[in-house]
Amino acid sequence: MNCIVTGGAGFIGSHLVDKLIQQGNKVAIIDDLSTGKVKNINKSAEFYKLKIESNKIENIFRKLSPEVIFHLAAQASVVNSTNNPDLDAKANIIGTINLLKLCVKHKVKKIIFSTTGGALYGNTDVAATEEVYPSPASPYGISKFTGEQYMKFFGNEFDLKYCILRYANVYGPRQDPKGEAGVVAIFAQNMIKNKACTLYGSGNLKRDYVYVKDVIDANILAVKLKANEILNIGTGIPTSVNELFELMRKFSNYSISPIYRPKRTGELEISFLNYAKAKGLLGWEPKTKLTDGLQETIKSFNEKIRGGKDA
Numbered sequence: 001m002n003c004i005v006t007g008g009a010g011f012i013g014s015h016l017v018d019k020l021i022q023q024g025n026k027v028a029i030i031d032d033l034s035t036g037k038v039k040n041i042n043k044s045a046e047f048y049k050l051k052i053e054s055n056k057i058e059n060i061f062r063k064l065s066p067e068v069i070f071h072l073a074a075q076a077s078v079v080n081s082t083n084n085p086d087l088d089a090k091a092n093i094i095g096t097i098n099l100l101k102l103c104v105k106h107k108v109k110k111i112i113f114s115t116t117g118g119a120l121y122g123n124t125d126v127a128a129t130e131e132v133y134p135s136p137a138s139p140y141g142i143s144k145f146t147g148e149q150y151m152k153f154f155g156n157e158f159d160l161k162y163c164i165l166r167y168a169n170v171y172g173p174r175q176d177p178k179g180e181a182g183v184v185a186i187f188a189q190n191m192i193k194n195k196a197c198t199l200y201g202s203g204n205l206k207r208d209y210v211y212v213k214d215v216i217d218a219n220i221l222a223v224k225l226k227a228n229e230i231l232n233i234g235t236g237i238p239t240s241v242n243e244l245f246e247l248m249r250k251f252s253n254y255s256i257s258p259i260y261r262p263k264r265t266g267e268l269e270i271s272f273l274n275y276a277k278a279k280g281l282l283g284w285e286p287k288t289k290l291t292d293g294l295q296e297t298i299k300s301f302n303e304k305i306r307g308g309k310d311a
C-alpha cells in the first residue's frame, strides 16, 4: 500500500509509520514538526515538513498518488485551542478540508481520521457509544467534530471512502510529557527523575487508557472496512488517576507522595468508551492490559532518560 501519514512525526503517527513500514508499505509523512520530533521519523519514510493547510501539499499527492491517507496531524491541545481557537481551526478544520479536497482530486481510495471520544462525548455514566451525540466543550472538540462532519460531507457528495476513529486516552512510548494530556508520560518522567506528581480532582477523575500499539492495529484494520463508519477505540474500562498513580508507582519503585490539586476548569469527571462497534466491524479489541502497557511505557522512558535523552 502506498500511503501518507499526516502527523507521522508525532506520538501516535510515528508508531503507525513504523508499523506500516514494517509491513512493507510505502509511507510518506506530512508534518510541520510543531509538536512532532525529528527523532520520531522513521528513516525509511519520505518526510515533508509542511502544514496540512498549505497548498504545497498538492505536489506530494501529485508525485506519490497515495492510495490511503492516515490523517493524524492536528493541533491536539485543549488549552492551546482555548487560547488560540483560530489557529486550532486552521490546522484541524482548514487542514482537514484541504486534505479531503486533494483526496477527491487525486482519487485516494480511503482516508482514516484520528479524532477524539473524550472531547466529544463529555461525562458519561456508562461507556459512551457512537450513538451519543457529541457536545464538544472546547474549540479542540468543536474543530475535531467539524472535521468529522466535513468527512461525512465529502463521503456523501464525492463518494470518498473514510473511517473516523474516536480515541480514548492513548498512552505509550514517545508520548510527550510536556503535553497537557499525557498523564502517563508525565508520571513516568517524574517517577524516573524522582520528582513529585500532581493529581488533579483529588485523583478521582477517571479515564479510559488505551495502549498506542492497539490504536495502530485499529488504523490498519480500518483500511479494509468497506462502509464509511465512526468507531470508538478504547478499552471500556475507566481508571482513576489514583489507581494509575499506584500502579505506576509500584512499577517504578517510586516513593514520593503525590500533590493533590482541585480539578482544573473544563476537566471531565469520567470518560470511557464502548468499543463494541469496532469489535463487530473490524474484529478489533484492545489486546494490551493496562499493567503491561504501563510497564512497557516506563521501561521505554527509563531507557531514554537514563541514556541522557529526552523522553
Ligand SMILES: NC(=O)c1ccc[n+]([C@@H]2O[C@H](COP(=O)([O-])OP(=O)(O)OC[C@H]3O[C@@H](n4cnc5c(N)ncnc54)[C@H](O)[C@@H]3O)[C@@H](O)[C@H]2O)c1
Binding pocket: 006, 007, 008, 009, 010, 011, 012, 013, 030, 031, 032, 033, 034, 035, 036, 037, 050, 051, 052, 053, 071, 072, 073, 074, 075, 076, 090, 091, 095, 114, 115, 116, 117, 166, 167, 168, 169, 170, 171, 176, 181
Ligand atoms: N493522544 C491522545 O490521547 C489522543 C486522543 C484522542 C485523539 N488524538 C488524536 O490523535 C492524533 C495524534 O495525536 P498525538 O497524541 O500523536 O499528538 P502529537 O502532537 O504527538 O501529534 C500530532 C502531530 O501533528 C503535527 N501537526 C500539528 N499541526 C500540524 C499541521 N497544521 N500540519 C502538519 N502537521 C501538524 C505535529 O507536529 C505532530 O507531529 C491527533 O489528531 C489527536 O487529536 C490523540
